[in-house]
Amino acid sequence: MVTRRNLLTYTSFSLALAAIGITPEAFAAQKLKFASAEPFTYGGLIQQAKTLAKSAYIPPHAVDAKALANINYDVYRKIIYKPDYAIFSQGKARFPVTFFSVSSLHNTTVKMSVVDNQSAREIVQDISYFSFPDNKNGVLPDIKGDVFTGFRVLDNQQALKNNSEKDWVSFIGASYFRAVGEQGQFGLSARGIAINTVLGDTPEEFPNFTHFWFETPANDSNQLTVYALLDGPSICGAYRFVLQRTKGVVMDVDCSLFLRRDVGRFGIAPQTSMYWFSKTAKGSASDWRPEVHDSDGLALWTGSGEHVWRPLNNPMQVRVSALADNNPRGFGLMQKDRDFNSYLGSVSYEKRPDLWVEPKGHWGEGAVQLVEIPTDDEIYDNIVAMWVPKKPATAGSEHQFSYRMHWLADQPYPSPLARCGATRLGRGGNPGAYPPSGVRKFMVEFSGAVLDNLPSNARPEAVLTASRGTLEGIKVEKSPGGNGFWRVFFDLHVEGKEPVELRLYLKESSKTLSETWLYQYLPFESSPRPMQGI
CATH class of the missing domain: 2.70.98.10 (Beta-galactosidase; Chain A, domain 5)
Known part of the structure; x- marks a missing residue:
């Protein structure tokens, strides 16, 4: 019934x-x-x-x-x-x-x-x-x-x-997830949390x-x-x-976290990607393709409003960089180069999505930490980017975070200033001359409407600093190739093996023209091989 x-x-x-x-x-x-x-x-x-x-x-x-x-x-x-x-x-x-x-x-x-x-x-x-x-x-x-x-x-x-x-x-897998960008291609991954990533003898969880x-x-x-x-x-x-x-994928994330025990490196909104080599630095005969990577740099929009671009490295040993900030506006691993001819492969690296994390509310003091791990193949994810709060993550503590993740082909809030393009390294000194010991030449590209609209007689100035070593031959010029780029050349003279932190942006008079380029130069790992006589 x-x-x-x-x-x-x-x-x-x-x-x-x-x-x-x-x-x-x-x-x-x-x-x-x-x-x-x-x-x-x-x-x-x-x-x-x-x-x-x-x-x-x-x-x-x-x-x-x-x-x-x-x-x-x-x-x-x-x-x-x-x-x-x-x-x-x-x-x-x-x-x-x-x-x-x-x-x-x-x-x-x-x-x-x-x-x-x-x-x-x-x-x-x-x-x-x-x-x-x-x-x-x-x-x-x-x-x-x-x-x-x-x-x-x-x-x-x-x-x-x-x-x-x-x-x-x-x-x-664990707390991993990923989404396609607006070009319909998977690439880098995200995680719910990162616990003790490459923290000395402490195993990652x-x-x-x-x-x-x-x-x-x-x-x-x-x-x-x-x-x-x-x-x-x-x-x-x-x-x-x-x-x-959307045209890509947008995820709004809320999380409440409760710690059972102390955590040494507490990674919030972590991203995991792959960077083997690019036009910046490529080992001899490593692969026939010009570039192989899911991401080629880390972008950061700081709490003070500065837009930062940090090209990635494939180091010979694990490197961790901490970009300190207070209430960041956003960060993410980006694939800036969208030209098929830069890759020439069949797996669509030029279509891999960017992933931009947009914090909601006040995240306070901490750092966007970038982990770069050596790799000799494209099958390994060797790049991690995450927010690490300054406040210690101790047993019994509670943490709440909210953020939006944008899986797109570019940052959702790009800088109105000129943006960094390619970074290239080569032999220091003058062409045709035997390269001096400990000298490396850099070329950094910038492009954008703010540079396109400069008066014909304008001469942008490079504001360049290095954590150690000597900078010489600084030159700013408009690219002769008709591509609208401006480029900065300089030589870095440095001794020893310790990393060098480089910082560069363009200005005219007191007006800032570009986002800030950061680069970690590894002298021992990046130095050119000695010339061989014939």
Whole structure:
């Protein structure tokens, strides 16, 4: 007998299923399974993280590596999450969500829930949600229990039907996530948090997002709200991500963080990228391509309003640079060079997105820290940029941060001043002469409307300083190539192996014309090889 109460319950549940893109018929056929409903709010998630931080850390569930031995990278790429099991795939909800399977690459599982009207239902995971085209016997791996390791948000329902890779956001591995820029290409990654990154003998910690909650979007919504619980030996936290598909991707992030123990380097809004070599410095015969990198520099808009550009290095040993600031307006790893001819490869480095972090509220004193790690291949991420607060991160402390992440092809708030272009290094001294010992020549380009509109008789002045060494031969000229660039030449005479911090900008009279170029020159690593006689 169907009572009125049962009918209302069924009707309510049917509406909830429809809202998340699952028909009652599909549910009745046991396509996607859900656990019982439980109350959910972001405030409740924050309290859960706070409570959890007071207890001992318990590592997340991981599938036995032996069961995943045959799911290598090549097999993993061919695994398909069945379209019938996607959420938000029906009706007017704009972006279908699918999930990543466990593999030999990723065996730590993540719980997933769907939220509707402050009620959450956890998805009961099953390996049968995936198809394995390379499975010789057509039998799925014998894995019971949770099998999701992350999720992806697809561009549209057509991408879901075609099993294409038209996703614009993906979260997988520890607290890593990434998004496409406005040119539709993935590149660098972000993380929820960075704990003790390259901090002497202290091992780096990689907390995990252990549970995601997907809020059912309104029919006319162009955004998706995702909540996440972060857990690690030193930290527990609650996150809210509001994902928007614009010309690129915009993410609004709120996080509440609770420390179990002291943290030496507390990295907020960390970014991870790859820089092997560029036109600035390239090792002899390292690769046939002119440049290989996901990002070529760090941009910073300081609390005082200064725009800074710092080209990246691939050093011979780990280097950490700290750019001190108070209430920064923004920072990020950028891919400035958008010319295919600079790369000549087939993996679209010229389309890799920039990632700009825009703090909300007052972040106080601290530093944008840049970590540069040696690499000899493009398969390794070797660059990290993050905000590190000046205030120590101690056990029992609580921290709240809000920020907006812009995944674009340029900074969302570019400087109105002339901007830095290429940085090039070469032999010091005069052309044709044997290079003096310890001398390096630099050429830095600047361009922008503020320079284009200078009077014909104007002569910009280079304001240049070095932390050590002697600067000579400083010259500012308009590029003879007709490209509108101005360029600054100078020689640096320096002895010893310690880094040299260089700082440069253009001015006319008392008027600043350009953003500030910063560069860390590594004499021992960057010096040209001695000339060989014939």
